[in-house]
Amino acid sequence: MSLPRSELRRVSALAAVVALVVCVGCLLTDHLRWATHRTTEVQALSEAEAAAQQDAASAPALERLVERQTSQSLRLRNRERVLGITAVAAAALLVVATRRPAGTKPPLPATLDRCMPRAPVEPLSDPAETPVDPNRGDDQTAPEVDLIPLREIVDRVGREAHRLIPLLHAVQAEYRYLPPAALDELCYLTEVTPTQLAGVASFYARFRTKPCGKHLVEVCRGTACHVAGADRVLEELKRGLGIAPGDDTDPTGQATVETVGCMGCCNLAPAVSQHGELVANVSVEDLPEIIAHCLDKSKRRSGGYRPFRKKTAAPIESGTPLLEGPSGLPNVVTAGWRAGAHSTLEDYERSGGFAALARCVSALSPEEIIDQIEQSGLRGRGGGGFPTARKWRVVSQQSGEKYVVANGDEGDPGAYMDRSIMESAPAGVLEGMLIAARAIGANRGVVYVRNEYPVAVQRMRETVDQMRSKGYLGKGILGSSLEFDVEVVEGAGAFICGEETALIESVMGRRGTPRSKPPYPAESGLWGRPTLVNNVESLACVPWILRHGASSFAALGTESSKGTKVFSLAGKVRRGGLVEAPMGVTIRQLxxxxxxxxxxxxxxKAVQIGGPSGGCLPAELSDIPIDYDALRQQGAIMGSGGLVVLDDTDCMVDVARYFLEFTQQESCGHCTFCRVGTRKLLDLLERLCAGKGTRRDLSEIESLAVSVAHGSLCGLGKTAPNPVLTTFRHFRDEYEAHLEGRCPAGRCKSLISYHVTQDCVGCTLCAQHCPVAAIEPTPYRQHVIDLDRCTRCDACRTTCPEQAIVTTSPASPRRRKTQPNAA
Ligand SMILES: Cc1cc2nc3c(=O)[nH]c(=O)nc-3n(C[C@H](O)[C@H](O)[C@H](O)COP(=O)(O)O)c2cc1C
Ligand code: SF4
Ligand code: SF4
Ligand code: SF4
Ligand code: FES
Incomplete structure (x- = not known):
């Protein structure tokens, strides 16, 4: 029978203390005894020596005395040695027994401790039954957090420092937030240091450091959801639940409302999820039902909860149509996809999957594979459009252990093609990785998927397992000498982790802070080894190129941008979904x-392309072909290929403000220009949207945008001003209108008011939907809006069957008058 570790440590510590006390006691006693007898012994020796000098017969007595004293002294010295060694050993045992195994770790840094209120937490097996009071403070008696599950978590996930992000995901899944006691214990059980833990837990948006309410509602704040009114939904939802501004949980701990970057279902905007279940096309009118649900008012007698009336509880991919265009065009990435279903490994094998890999391992040398990719003209689909073969060649020329990383972070709000690729055809991405591994000589790979895509994470993991069991991963792949294995790593809600150097940091369990280049990851990436980072769509193109020939791929597209591209359409377009079209297709065609x-x-009116790094192109430019270079000439970039369509109800100043808010929130804070410059730009745009901007603000925006672009380290800061600069260039009149206190699109809340026209038939619907009772129901009579009460939530306008509610935004006379002097 073995003692538990903590008990064993206690017993050892006790034994060490006893031994230490005994040894020190004996040493002291010996020392005292020696000190007492020393004078007598010395005196006896001198007397014996004197006697021996006078009388030779006394010499044997002297010898006996010397012998006795010598042996006594030797005995004493040996005894001292033994006692000394035992005391040192006992002291060492005591240190080991009382020390934490992870080393001399201090308690959690005060900063993290402060942002994590010591609130009581029950092990929440049934979150629906355990309300949490977020206002609980330190003074309340906090019940113990059950730390038992942590051991299982560490056993399952691993104790190495680079496992920190998956460890935190697992802890959050267990407790629904990161309780300080659990984090303390995590440091104790693993190689993670408190400093690393504090840095990582506070960096990633998906980690909660405050207790979560009984119901968790997540509202998407991506571009497509924003232009569809997500900000109004968020505001009214929080108001309806009684959540104070700046807080995310209501005072009773009933509901927590969080925002998410983009959930990847942008064609269903605005999107909301509750406990991970998607609710699509949510409007302010749907909120009473969601609020009732959160307040448990929709609880059935049976004890269960009524699901939301709104669609869709089905997996997201069934809501992502593949849009049909002109027929006869080949599909490279989406070939064989079935609407609403993902292809299994068997489907993939049946449709010719792994034939390209078989050719690469049996008939082509690594150099020949890279030549094929070069001839195809493939450029990276992750945004930059870097020639893929050139990157592969650099990595192949490096020596030692190498890695292949598939970038599936897809942080661009409003883009969802990478999610669909990973969910619908994960084996294609993995075959692309295998071919890349063969070409560059890598043995290990990582697929980095954003945490907001749980289905993609699951599909990639399942496919990796299946491929391992079928011999496509591991040693001796397809009977060749190729050895390659893959791990799927989940992000944690940081947009910047799509940037390759930040991604690499994240995989190693650190904060996702980009670093300056060179050295490029191709020379020094994961663990300092040469690392090939490619976007998942770039990798998904590779098997097709090797199966159909480089020239077939090169025959598609434009002179400088070859092949096809998967675009995602969202926003104010009638049919949202995915499109695979040859490069060079025009925005209008899409x-x-x-x-x-x-x-x-x-x-x-316009299209927003390329996410926060891209730009807004007006309808007049929609006949330009989409390729890397043509878009760059217009100040935009293709990015990952997400297109958010805007119509005359969208305000371009608000869109620019929205993107700056996004980049400001996502800035890692490393560079001053990015951190402070985007904040300052955002302030200026907020002033404009509030009708408080001046002409001087416009010139400040222009000059600041240039400084931010030049003074930032990575692509996030360098491209952050793009949406502002493109809207400035193409929609200057809207900025001018805001200077007059007008929002021509009727979007900026501070500049508009709602009115009921004579078309009103008095049906009372608007009054029923108004969340703040700003409209009195007056059946069969024209209704009137109380503008002092109205929060401009837009619910009445979208509900009115007669389109009798309109917004007006007249120029403020005061501002018109003050403008000439304002600068
Ligand atoms: C702020 C920022 C975000 C990025 N996000 C992504 C992303 O989500 N997915 C991606 O593949 N590349 C992203 N990139 C580009 C990557 O750094 C990298 O260039 C790319 O993954 C390389 O793959 P490719 O050559 O196949 O395009 C981002 C770059 C920046 C600067
Ligand atoms: S530019 Fe912004 S995101 Fe990039 S490293 Fe600097 S602060 Fe971080
Ligand atoms: S919903 Fe429209 S028609 Fe009905 S009362 Fe309101 S304004 Fe009038
Ligand atoms: S009157 Fe104002 S608050 Fe009420 S529904 Fe209309 S816009 Fe919203
Ligand atoms: S799901 Fe909301 S913008 Fe993508």
Whole structure:
């Protein structure tokens, strides 16, 4: 029978203390005894020596005395040695027994401790039954956090420092936030230091350091959801639940409302999720039901909860249509995809999967594979458009252990093609990785998937397991000498982790802070080894190129941008979804031929392309072909290929403000220009949207945008001003209107008011939907809005069957008058 570790340590510590006390006691006693007898012994020796000198017969007595004293002294010295060694050993045992195994770790740094209130937490097996009071303070008696599950978590996930992010995900899944006691214990059980833990837990947006309410509602704040009114939904939801501004949980701990970057279902915007279940196309009118649900008012007698009335509880991919365009065009990435279903490994094998890999391991040398990729003209689909073969060649020329990383972070709000690729055809990405591994001589790979895509994470993991069991991963792949294995790593809600150097830091369990280049990851990446980082779509193109020939790929697209590209359409387009089209397709073709144009009665105004690094191109430029270089000439970039369509109800100043808010929140804070410059730009745009901007603000925006672009280290800061600069260039009139206190699109809340026109038939619907009772129901009579009460949530306007509610935004006379002097 073995004692538990903590008991063993206690017993050892006790034994060590006893031994130490005994040894020190004996040493002291010996020392005292020696000190007492020393004079007598010395005196006896001198007397014996004197006697021996006078009388030779006394010599044997002297010898006996010397012998006795010598042996006594030797005995004493040996005894001292033994006691000394025993005391040192006992002291060492005491240190070991009382020390934490992870070393001399201090308690959690005060900063983290402060941001994590010591609140009581029950092991929440049934979150729906355990309300949490977020206002609990340190003074309350906090019940113990059950730390038992942590041991299982550490056994399952691993105790190495680079496992920190998966460890924190597992801890959060267990407790629904990161309780300080659990984090303390995590440091104790693993190689993670408190400093590393504090840095990582506070960096990633998906980690909660405060207790979570009984119901968790997540509202998407991505571009497509923003232009569809997510900000109003968020505001009204928090107001309806009684959540104070700046807080995310209501005072009773009933509901927590969080925001998410983008959930990857942008064609269903605005999207909200509750306990991971998606609710699509949410409007302010749907909120009473969601709020009732959160307040448990919709609890059934049976004890269960009624699901939301709104669609869709089905997996997200069934809501992502693959849009049909002109027929006869080959599909490179989406070939064989079935609507609403993902292809299994068997489907993939049946459709010719792994034939390219078989050719690469049996008939092509690594150099020949790279030549094929070069001839195809493939450029990276992750945003920069860097020639893929050039990157592969650099890594192949390096020596030692190498890595292949598939970048599936897809942080661009409004883009969802990478999610669909990972969910629908994960084996294609993995075959691309295997071919890359063969070409560059790598044995290990990582697929980095954002945490907001749980289905993609699951599909990639399942496929990796299946491929391992079928011999496509591991040693001797397809009977060759190729050895390669893959791990799927989940992000934690930091947009910047899509940037390759930040991603590498994240995989190693650290804060996702980009570093300056060179050295490029191709020379020094994961663990300082040469690392090939490619976007998942770039990798998904590779098997097709090797199966159909480089020239077939090169025959598609434009002179400088070859092949096809998967685009995602969202925003004010009639049919949102994915489109695979040859490079060079025009924006107009995508929106009109694939997406069916904008809604009847609306005017297509602009398209936002390339996410926060991209730009807003006006409808007049929608005939330019989409390729890397043509877009760059217009100040935009293709990014990952997400297109958010905007119509005449979208305000371009607000869109620019939205993107700056996004980049400001996502800045890692490393560079002053990015951290402070984007904040300052955001302040200026907020002033404009509030009708408080001046002409001097406009010139400040322009000059600051240039400084931020030049003074930032990584692509996030360098491209952050793009949405502002492109809207400035193409929609200057809207900025001018805001200077007058007008929002021509009727979007900026501070500049608009709602009115009921004579078309009102008095149906009372608007009054029923108004969340603040700003409209009195007066049946069969024209209704009136109390503008002092109105929060401009837009619910009445979208509900009115007669379109009798309009917004107006007249120029403020005061501002018109003050403008000339304002600068
Ligand atoms: C702020 C920022 C975010 C990025 N996000 C992504 C991303 O989500 N997915 C991606 O593949 N590349 C992203 N990139 C580009 C990567 O750094 C890298 O260039 C790319 O993954 C290389 O793959 P490729 O050559 O196949 O395009 C981002 C770059 C920056 C500066
Ligand atoms: S530019 Fe911004 S995101 Fe990039 S390293 Fe600097 S602060 Fe971080
Ligand atoms: S919903 Fe429209 S028609 Fe009905 S009362 Fe309101 S304004 Fe009038
Ligand atoms: S009156 Fe104002 S607050 Fe009420 S529904 Fe209309 S916009 Fe919203
Ligand atoms: S799901 Fe909301 S923008 Fe993508």
């Amino acid at each position: 929106i009109e031929e694939y997406g069916g144009g904008v809604a009847v009665g609306r005017r297509f």
